[in-house]
Each structure stands twice: as structure tokens, then as C-alpha cells.
Amino acid sequence: MNSREAHIPVAAIEAASLREDCLDAVRDLCIEVDRQIASHAPRCRNRGLCCRFGQFGHRLYVTTLEASYYLAVHGPPPRIAEDVCPHAFDGRCHAREARPFGCRIFYCDPEASAWQGPLTESCLARLRDLHTELDVPYVYADWMAVLDMLGTLRTKPDRL
Numbered sequence: 001m002n003s004r005e006a007h008i009p010v011a012a013i014e015a016a017s018l019r020e021d022c023l024d025a026v027r028d029l030c031i032e033v034d035r036q037i038a039s040h041a042p043r044c045r046n047r048g049l050c051c052r053f054g055q056f057g058h059r060l061y062v063t064t065l066e067a068s069y070y071l072a073v074h075g076p077p078p079r080i081a082e083d084v085c086p087h088a089f090d091g092r093c094h095a096r097e098a099r100p101f102g103c104r105i106f107y108c109d110p111e112a113s114a115w116q117g118p119l120t121e122s123c124l125a126r127l128r129d130l131h132t133e134l135d136v137p138y139v140y141a142d143w144m145a146v147l148d149m150l151g152t153l154r155t156k157p158d159r160l
Ligand code: SF4
Pocket: 050, 051, 085, 086, 087, 088, 089, 092, 093, 094, 095, 096, 099, 100, 103, 104
């Protein structure tokens, strides 16, 4: 475990992933955010290059509830070999159903820059409120570090 992974609350993420109220709340927010994104009709131009974080030169951060929703839907991820999301291959995302909000909102399409910032801010505000309402510890952590930590659950005895 390195320093950027040390503060990631894997037990809290796993506990929330087993709660229907948490999953319903994130799913509802996904539906609302996806509806807003669709209204802008953004275009994906780089076919997953932005999911190759080291190469693309940016980072993506997620909250506890986003990670728990991802874990509930997709299960523990495969091990990460480099600074690339393990779900990014063949030019597309293979974890679309429960991908984090940053993944949903980010488009390199220059025309998206006008609405991305405000939508990100409103989404994060709603997520912060949801953590309080659902009594889930809030963390905002690097997506690759979170995936790395969730990958350790693959070897837990009750998941084998
Ligand atoms: S979850 Fe999907 S969109 Fe998000 S970084 Fe991974 S491949 Fe890209």
C-alpha cells in the first residue's frame, strides 16, 4: 500500500456496497446526471485515451459512495498493471453502468467545457449531502488508487 492508498476506507466502501439505500441513491443520481449530459449531446473524440491517466496527464477522483456503487455492480476489479483503468480497452469503457461521475461528465470535446464545471460542482455537492444523509464516511480519492485497493478484495475468503 502506498501513501495515496493509505486513507482509502475499503471497509466503508464494501459496507455501503451492501446497502440498498446507498445503491438506490447513487443510481438515482446517475440517471439524473446522465439525463443532463445527454441534453448537451457531447462527443467522445479520443476513444478512451483519457482513461490512460499517466499518458493523458490528468487524474480522476471518486467518493466513497461512487466506489461502493461500482463495487456492487462490477465487483472487485482486476489488478492494475500501469496507470491505466483496467476497464479501458478496445477503445471504450467496459464498466459503463457504474462508472464514477467524473468518467460520465468528462469529455475532451471543447464544446463541453461550458457545462462540465457547473455539473461537476452540483454533482459533488449532492454526493457530499448523500454521504451525510446516509451516514457514510466521505472520502475523495484518486480513482486508480481506489481501484488498486478494491482489487485486494478479490482474494477475500468470503468472495472466493
Ligand atoms: S471506468 Fe470507464 S470511463 Fe472510467 S476510467 Fe475506467 S474505462 Fe474510463
